[in-house]
Amino acid sequence: MPELPDVEIFRRYLNATALHQEIETVRVHHDRVLKGVSKATLQRRLKGQELDQTSRHGKHLFAALSKKGWLMLHFGMTGFLRYFQVEDKKPGHVRMELLFTNGYRLAYDCQRMLGQVSLVKDPYTFAEKEKLGPDALEGLDFDTFRTAVSGRRGSIKSTLMNQEVVAGIGNIYSDEILFQARLHPAILANTLKDKDFENLYQCMDRVWKESIDAGADPEAMPDDFLLPHRSEEESCPRCRGPVKKIKISGRSGYYCPRCQKKDRGQRTDDSKKQS
Template structure:
């Protein structure tokens, strides 16, 4: 699933390809992905206008139009963006296309149809309506510790809770906990202040490193867990075979030696 680092790269890709171009028309191939919008209404809102800027909150990408409206994109389990000449034809699994007068188009590709497409007058209002927590890269350490106060959840479940902190999913919560040396089933109530400080620093470092590495397994540091999260995978630190456990219905990967309960 695209998490904060992937969506940040999508945002930068959007900036590099689709800004400041006059929109000729749109095509919605999967109306079920629209939230409080119709294909016709979305088309009218975008036609003859231009995207001026983008922003991101957690896993949501916002593209600001010159009218003040914002296109909202959520990428679900497998979504991505693809930009190219219109005459090439859309990529397979394209669900939504923005066609520009330049002859190019931006395609929203989602094989599993689990994303979301919408319009909003305000990204802040959209975030508030969905009760999303602060973005994981915009939060400070003091607020991070405050959000965990009084919670009895497991640390992995809490990191993945979008209403606590927005942007972290199953894969990056595993990576963060691996670098923090914490078992995924450890409870927040078991953590000391120093543990929260370490967790916060590792969260920021992991997410930023993933972005700087273009979320490419071959460019990630050798000490990262992500390339080893598979059957027979071994810890990049101690070479012990990785284990899995179910947390909040998701499969958590961890090193039984480096992340003891």
């Protein structure tokens, strides 16, 4: 689940629940989710501190510690946050939890443990170190986007999903953005024209706005979104034709072959030149 819109919702959730409260205890139930920090260090560094503010870069969530440094959370494929008080509200795969002095807890649940919890200097330094591209939502202007994507030799889908190109787009939302832009996922990034980029950029912008407004819940998304119909049993929300599955760089993508043509009038352009 956790791509940019999901992580943005987690960030707002954390803001609305766990900010400005003293951390009394840190429980680590599974060391595997810790990256570059030991259980003891994490506990020592967080104890007595508060989470002051949050930040997000791509799929990474950061919470500033009142004293120094930031807590970094990455959610892998199955991670999420839950703020609760009573034990029976506790989700099933809590790997780490912060216990606050007010009796509430913030749990990091990650069933498959493909996510990461870490302590970092600050979000900017982390993004530099990890070679993350610009965040796909915040402060990504059109020229930066076009420069980052154009010239890449892979498919547009795998290029959008490359976190070094642009940070935050995963398998699901790359499908959605390409569906909205009516671009076939296998089109090569370096064959896109300026107007394709403008279209792609605007569609991405709309996908972020709508999906975040929907709380990243597929059920609450606009009727013309592909996201709730990612299955070959489903039909295209636009033309009602069959949805098709395709493997690209090892990932399963879904698209509408009628709305997203691979061959997009190259010949039309040529014939214009000739005539």
